[in-house]
Amino acid sequence: MANNNIGSKRLVVGAGYGMRDWLAQRVTAILMAVYTIVLLVLFLTSSESSYVAWSGIFAMQWFKLLTFAVIIALLYHVWVGMRDVWMDYVTHSVVLRLLFQVATIVWLIACAGYAAQILWRV
Numbered sequence: 001m002a003n004n005n006i007g008s009k010r011l012v013v014g015a016g017y018g019m020r021d022w023l024a025q026r027v028t029a030i031l032m033a034v035y036t037i038v039l040l041v042l043f044l045t046s047s048e049s050s051y052v053a054w055s056g057i058f059a060m061q062w063f064k065l066l067t068f069a070v071i072i073a074l075l076y077h078v079w080v081g082m083r084d085v086w087m088d089y090v091t092h093s094v095v096l097r098l099l100f101q102v103a104t105i106v107w108l109i110a111c112a113g114y115a116a117q118i119l120w121r122v
Contacts, residue, residue, distance in 0.1 A: 021080045028073040035070040064119050071115045075108045 046053050057063060082104045090097040 025077060025080055028077040031073045032070055032077070035066065042074070058119070064087075067114065068119055071112065071119075075112055079104065079108055 010024055043049070046057075058067070083101060086097050086100045086104070091098060
């Protein structure tokens with residue numbers, strides 16, 4: 001029976017979401033890096049750096065959508081990281097860990113709503 005737990009047929013237990021979350025962290029990080037480069041190019045190629053110029057950049061619909069997609073990616077990136085922190089370091093109480101996770105979710109949803117309000121106000 002002990003030989004069944006070695007090799008390619010090894011019984012792996014656990015939540016099974018590690019690879020998906022690892023990949024999500026990398027994809028969201030790449031999206032945020034690309035957005036940063038786009039923002040830097042727009043800033044460096046702009047003739048002026050006034051409020052009018054910045055609001056003109058953010059007034060374009062494609063840039064609003066890209067910015068909101070990056071905000072959602074950032075919020076998911078934060079969620080995966082904070083969930084791992086809560087699971088790794090709040091081990092003495094499941095109720096406390098759940099409370100922290102729910103508070104994190106509520107905070108991130110509030111941040112998404114506030115970001116949408118700011119973006120579509122411009």
